[in-house]
Amino acid sequence: MTNHFGQRAIERAAVILRVGERYSSDELEVDGREVYSAIKGRLVWTLLAGEGLSRSIQCFPGRIAAALAAFCILTFVPAPGFALDGSTPNAPTKISPKSFTSAEQALRAGIDDLKAGDAASSVAALTYAAEGGQPIARWKLGEMYADGVGVARDDVKAYHYFNQLIVEYDEDAPDQRNRGAISNAFVAVGVYSLTGIPNSNVHADPERARELFQYAATTFGDPDAQYNLAHMYIVGAGGLSKDNITAARWLMLAAGKGHRPSQALLGHMLFAGAEGVSMQRGRGLMWLQIAKNGAEGPKDEWVRQIYERDFAAANDDDRKVAAAMLDQRAKGPPLPSFVSRSVVKPMQMSRPLNIPMMAASPPAQPAQ
Numbered sequence: 001m002t003n004h005f006g007q008r009a010i011e012r013a014a015v016i017l018r019v020g021e022r023y024s025s026d027e028l029e030v031d032g033r034e035v036y037s038a039i040k041g042r043l044v045w046t047l048l049a050g051e052g053l054s055r056s057i058q059c060f061p062g063r064i065a066a067a068l069a070a071f072c073i074l075t076f077v078p079a080p081g082f083a084l085d086g087s088t089p090n091a092p093t094k095i096s097p098k099s100f101t102s103a104e105q106a107l108r109a110g111i112d113d114l115k116a117g118d119a120a121s122s123v124a125a126l127t128y129a130a131e132g133g134q135p136i137a138r139w140k141l142g143e144m145y146a147d148g149v150g151v152a153r154d155d156v157k158a159y160h161y162f163n164q165l166i167v168e169y170d171e172d173a174p175d176q177r178n179r180g181a182i183s184n185a186f187v188a189v190g191v192y193s194l195t196g197i198p199n200s201n202v203h204a205d206p207e208r209a210r211e212l213f214q215y216a217a218t219t220f221g222d223p224d225a226q227y228n229l230a231h232m233y234i235v236g237a238g239g240l241s242k243d244n245i246t247a248a249r250w251l252m253l254a255a256g257k258g259h260r261p262s263q264a265l266l267g268h269m270l271f272a273g274a275e276g277v278s279m280q281r282g283r284g285l286m287w288l289q290i291a292k293n294g295a296e297g298p299k300d301e302w303v304r305q306i307y308e309r310d311f312a313a314a315n316d317d318d319r320k321v322a323a324a325m326l327d328q329r330a331k332g333p334p335l336p337s338f339v340s341r342s343v344v345k346p347m348q349m350s351r352p353l354n355i356p357m358m359a360a361s362p363p364a365q366p367a368q
Contacts, residue, residue, distance in 0.1 A: 100125070103132025110137060119150025130161065138164055139181050142188065155197045162188045166212075171219070183220035186212045190228065194238075210238030217250065223259035226250045230262070244269065244276040255287060258336040263291035264303045271310045271318075282321025285314055289326060290335070 100106040110125035123144070129137035142161035145154045165185040174182070190212030196204035210232055216225035230250035236242035248269055254262035264287070269277050271284025292307040294300075311319075329335075 100128055103129045103134045103137075106132065107134045107137050110140070114140070119144065121150075123150055135165060135168075135178070136181070138162075139185065142185070146188065155192065156200045156202065159189065159192045159197060159200075159202050162192075179220050183216045183222040183225065186216035186220070187222060187224045187228065190216070190225070206232075206238040210240060221253070221257075223254035223257045223262060226254040227259060227262045227265070230254075230265070244274045248274070248277050255290075256335065258294070260291045260294050260300060260303055263287045263294075264306055267291060268306050268310060271314070281314060281318040283325060285310065285318055285322035286325040286329075289322060290329075 100109070106125045107129035110122040110129060113119070113122035113125065123141075126137045126141050126144075130141055138161045142158045142165075144150050144158075145161065146158035147153070162185040165182065166189055169182055169185075190209045192202055193205045193212060194209035196202055210229070213225045213229040213232065216222040217229050227250070230247040232238050232240050233243045233247040233250070248266060251262045251266035251269070255266050267284045267287030267290075269284070270280040270287065273279030288307040288310055291303050295303045314322075
């Protein structure tokens, strides 16, 4: 049975919708910081457009008797948490899972193993902690099973751990310390819902995926969710009508947070003049240059390729405008740096440019 969000969520959605209505396609010519500041001034992080409230505010259980505290994450937003890499001198003696006296003790032991670089040894302790209600253990196990780190890759188990965190999330009494972790779970389950998991009970449900992305994008301001939602507007998925203007708004917000895929895709849309979006070749090249400068490793090869194609198609005036905009930006505060989950293989649009369809999407199933 589908419940509705609480009253605060309804009010928040209404505010977001009103702010979104202020920005037309022509206003995309204004630097994204103005959009960002206008939204932040209303205590929200993202624009919501293209749907009525009756569709945009429904999906998840609003109040669930949560016996578990929310959990923390190491990415997306600054939050207290555990460092899961590096080494620790004078590591404590390992404790057998049979000897744990509490889920908290098991969590500490699992984290110690991860700090020591021994992911495989951490599994037993983290599993004990997860079964005892430790949210961070569930989150970490979800990532480990999704990535095949320390365990054989198992998307069904990954989905199970991530989905537990969503089901037990109480949006009427959120734990502000752990917003990033909650958001990460929403995005991960959203991508699994988009495609389903072969040979399992997790079937493709694009509308649920859209709801999850939209919730994470509007409530947490998650750049991966904003990027994924933008793509759903571009292709018209999950019950959405194709809407490049709304897609560009989401991308503008994520790009301003240092999200490289959003910077690259927004830049390409502005440079090429996607349907409904006014052509701004210089500004588009600026965003493509920013994305290319931050590209890292093979996962960002598509960013470099799209930049090279558009730069080659640009004329001297386009390049001069882009250079001037970059110089002006250099005089202001730097863009934040946002690191998406890099352990998953992105889906590809059926387009010549091979732009990743989804951020933080599960990797393709290995060939049988």
